[in-house]
Amino acid sequence: MNPIYWVFRKEVREMMRDKRTRGAALFGPIFLMVFFICGFGTILGDVTKPKGQIVHVVGEPSPLLTSLALKGIQIREVASVQEGEKLIRQDKARLVLNLTKPSSDPGKPQIIEAYFDPKQQKAQIVLSIVRREVAKESSAKLKSFLVESGLPAEASEPIVIKEKEVKVGEAGAGEFIVGMLPYLIVIWAFYGGFALATDLVAGEKEKATLETLLISPVRRTQIVLGKFFALSALCLVSALASVFGLVLVSVFKLPGSAFMLKGGLGISPVAGLITIIVLLPTVAMFASLLLAFSTYAKNSREAQSYISLASFVVVIPAAFSQLIGLTDAGNQGWVNFVPVLNTANNIRNALLGKPDWAGTATTVVVSGAIAAVLIFVVVKLFNREEVLTRV
Amino acid sequence: MVETDGLAKHFVDAKGNVVKAVDGVSFRAQPGQIFGLLGCNGAGKTTTLRILSTVILPTAGSARVAGIDVVSQPERVRASIGFMSTSTALYGRLQAREAIEYFGGLYGLSGAKLKDRVSYVVDKLQIGEFADRLCDKLSTGQKQRVNIARTILHDPPVLFFDEPTAGLDVVLSQTVMEFIEEARDLGKTIIFSTHIMSEVERLCDHVAIIDKGVIRGEGTVEELKALAQENSLEKAFLKLVEFQTEYRREVAAP
Numbered sequence: 001m002n003p004i005y006w007v008f009r010k011e012v013r014e015m016m017r018d019k020r021t022r023g024a025a026l027f028g029p030i031f032l033m034v035f036f037i038c039g040f041g042t043i044l045g046d047v048t049k050p051k052g053q054i055v056h057v058v059g060e061p062s063p064l065l066t067s068l069a070l071k072g073i074q075i076r077e078v079a080s081v082q083e084g085e086k087l088i089r090q091d092k093a094r095l096v097l098n099l100t101k102p103s104s105d106p107g108k109p110q111i112i113e114a115y116f117d118p119k120q121q122k123a124q125i126v127l128s129i130v131r132r133e134v135a136k137e138s139s140a141k142l143k144s145f146l147v148e149s150g151l152p153a154e155a156s157e158p159i160v161i162k163e164k165e166v167k168v169g170e171a172g173a174g175e176f177i178v179g180m181l182p183y184l185i186v187i188w189a190f191y192g193g194f195a196l197a198t199d200l201v202a203g204e205k206e207k208a209t210l211e212t213l214l215i216s217p218v219r220r221t222q223i224v225l226g227k228f229f230a231l232s233a234l235c236l237v238s239a240l241a242s243v244f245g246l247v248l249v250s251v252f253k254l255p256g257s258a259f260m261l262k263g264g265l266g267i268s269p270v271a272g273l274i275t276i277i278v279l280l281p282t283v284a285m286f287a288s289l290l291l292a293f294s295t296y297a298k299n300s301r302e303a304q305s306y307i308s309l310a311s312f313v314v315v316i317p318a319a320f321s322q323l324i325g326l327t328d329a330g331n332q333g334w335v336n337f338v339p340v341l342n343t344a345n346n347i348r349n350a351l352l353g354k355p356d357w358a359g360t361a362t363t364v365v366v367s368g369a370i371a372a373v374l375i376f377v378v379v380k381l382f383n384r385e386e387v388l389t390r391v
Numbered sequence: 392m393v394e395t396d397g398l399a400k401h402f403v404d405a406k407g408n409v410v411k412a413v414d415g416v417s418f419r420a421q422p423g424q425i426f427g428l429l430g431c432n433g434a435g436k437t438t439t440l441r442i443l444s445t446v447i448l449p450t451a452g453s454a455r456v457a458g459i460d461v462v463s464q465p466e467r468v469r470a471s472i473g474f475m476s477t478s479t480a481l482y483g484r485l486q487a488r489e490a491i492e493y494f495g496g497l498y499g500l501s502g503a504k505l506k507d508r509v510s511y512v513v514d515k516l517q518i519g520e521f522a523d524r525l526c527d528k529l530s531t532g533q534k535q536r537v538n539i540a541r542t543i544l545h546d547p548p549v550l551f552f553d554e555p556t557a558g559l560d561v562v563l564s565q566t567v568m569e570f571i572e573e574a575r576d577l578g579k580t581i582i583f584s585t586h587i588m589s590e591v592e593r594l595c596d597h598v599a600i601i602d603k604g605v606i607r608g609e610g611t612v613e614e615l616k617a618l619a620q621e622n623s624l625e626k627a628f629l630k631l632v633e634f635q636t637e638y639r640r641e642v643a644a645p
Contacts, residue, residue: 006496010485017484017525208480212541215444216497217470385447389402 003218007226008233015196015234025192025238033184033245034254037176041256047122050129056084059099064112067133073126084115094123095130176260177246177267178351179322182344184242186318189279190286192238193231194307197290200227201387202303210388224295224382228287228375235283243267243275267351274350274360281367282343286314288374295381298390317341321348336362339370393420393443393549393580397452399604400438412438414604415452420582420597422548425575427595428584429628435604436584440551443582444474457548457580470498473542476553477535483527487518487537490526491544498545512540532563539570549580556590568594588624602632 015021046052051072057065058078065075076093078084084096098113112134116123143153204210213223249257250265290307297303321344324330330349336342342363349356381387400413413435420426428436441447443456445465454461457471481490491512495505513519516536521529526537542550552571556564571594575581583594591598592612599609608618608631619627 001496001501003497006493010482010489010493013489014482014484207483208478209482211446211476212474212479212494213497214446215469215472215474216494217466217499218497219466388441388446 003222004226008229011230021195024195029188029242030245033242037249037260038254038256041260045259053126056093056096062099095126182347185239186344188242189235189239189283190314193235193290197294198300198303201294202297202300206299220382221379224379231287232283235286271350275347278343278346278363281364284371285367292378395454399451401450411604418599422580423578424596425581425594427591427598430601434601440553473547473550475542477557481526486523488522491540494541495544516540552583600631607631
């Protein structure tokens with residue numbers, strides 16, 4: 001058996017037995033994805049529903065209150081506007097409606113004063129629900145007035161927008177998946193390897209196992225490659241674990257999934273293929289970067305400090321990938337030359353159903369070249385005497 | 392056989408000063424003989440062994456291990472040696488047997504040959520009862536036996552022991568020393584580095600006293616005593632190394 005394989009197998013065996021590595025690289029991405037979708041999906045789904053919302057009301061009974069109640073909104077009466085404002089200040093009321101008497105003159109609108117704290121997001125949500133109901137009520141009244149006046153009801157809306165969706169590329173994934181998944185995949189590809197990386201060389205030095213390894217007849221380049229492949233495999237598995245978490249949520253229809261994954265997963269085989277293609281050189285790049293710091297550092301703590309700083313180099317372009325949809329950059333060639341961002345953007349395009357094969361090829365070449373340079377640096381560092389004597 | 396000729400290793404420390412860890416060390420260790428490197432902490436023993444095991448390169452001089460040059464053919468040298476020290480640890484998350492197999496694989500053993508050798512060392516060192524336990528869960532004595540197994544698994548002609556009993560209790564030290572004697576009787580060339588006089592007196596056929604990277608005296612224990620004109624190895628050692636001045640001061644001022 002090749003010595004590279006011996007080193008690889010030993011590292012994989014050790015990492016699978018290490019709770020910290022298992023937790024950080026395998027269960028962490030799955031758990032966080034499930035927690036994120038279920039938690040946020042449930043909360044956001046609930047707060048935007050009319051049912052269970054509370055509206056405080058001052059003044060006359062109104063048909064609007066009936067339609068709000070029919071939507072499941074709880075109506076609570078308040079004695080006066082001043083009392084309602086007090087409740088808002090005490091955070092006991094979100095929205096207080098002051099319903100004035102409808103005017104007998106049909107040309108004059110009925111005024112409904114809505115009191116709320118603009119800094120309260122919950123108040124904004126209730127207000128938007130009330131606005132929708134008021135708009136419906138107004139439209140119904142207007143249509144009825146027009147019909148009574150001998151005019152067609154359609155005249156209430158002289159200009160109407162009809163939305164026509166244009167299909168671009170293959171059917172794509174939903175908004176949440178397109179926005180978040182590329183970012184999470186890239187982030188986990190890096191952070192998944194974090195725990196193991198510090199152990200690989202700096203940890204061996206610290207635990208006094210490195211010397212016996214270096215005294216074996218295996219060439220140091222072979223040792224580096226064995227460790228590099230083990231770390232790359234972990235980074236890849238960690239990135240894919242976050243996708244697995246997403247699949248779990250979707251397949252088992254966990255709470256919150258209906259809100260966050262509207263329209264299902266929508267990850268096509270092509271999107272899956274492109275994700276793997278761009279991930280391979282990316283994990284190689286991350287693994288060699290992590291290994292370089294672990295090899296240079298005196299001990300695990302020093303390695304952790306270096307890697308923590310280096311993580312910004314990964315997080316910043318990855319975070320920008322979430323905003324790229326708001327700009328035209330996503331379709332511009334230069335993005336494919338920016339490490340990390342190119343990976344996330346190619347996954348995003350593939351998830352949108354618009355795979356960019358030229359961009360994918362460029363990304364593979366750029367990330368692969370960086371990985372090759374970094375692995376060369378690691379081999380150089382590992383061949384220095386300081387790898388053992390710098391303690 | 393292990394031969395060194397004018398072996399030197401100079402480092403530059405953080406302040407830019409040149410530190411002569413080993414400075415012109417020459418000796419010859421024969422097969423079937425235990426060659427002791429006796430010196431205080433920081434005398435240059437570990438650095439010498441690290442050069443001989445090709446982990447670091449010499450600044451000057453030459454060394455041959457089992458007839459192979461340490462600079463030009465380091466992989467072949469490493470395949471010919473076994474190295475053991477109490478400061479080197481085992482992989483905590485590997486089982487004892489896995490740890491032994493791992494090193495067997497690194498030393499080029501595979502298939503039936505690897506299985507046979509692992510069975511042999513497991514039986515010989517009575518590792519069987521804890522072979523499937525993680526190294527982290529082993530007692531110090533059990534770890535030491537696994538360490539010995541790892542060292543002799545590939546049956547190397549040359550064995551290096553760098554303070555192999557440091558931190559061990561009397562019983563464990565005894566086990567290690569018995570193992571070293573057995574290896575000597577099998578015709579291995581053994582370099583034994585220590586600062587413990589009683590171990591040198593018991594084990595070593597030939598001793599080199601090393602201090603500040605320089606060999607201060609060489610020969611059998613009796614020859615060293617005669618050289619220093621002392622009746623104990625400890626006194627001979629103190630006289631030959633840099634404690635010499637202090638020792639003389641004590642003698643001169645009764």
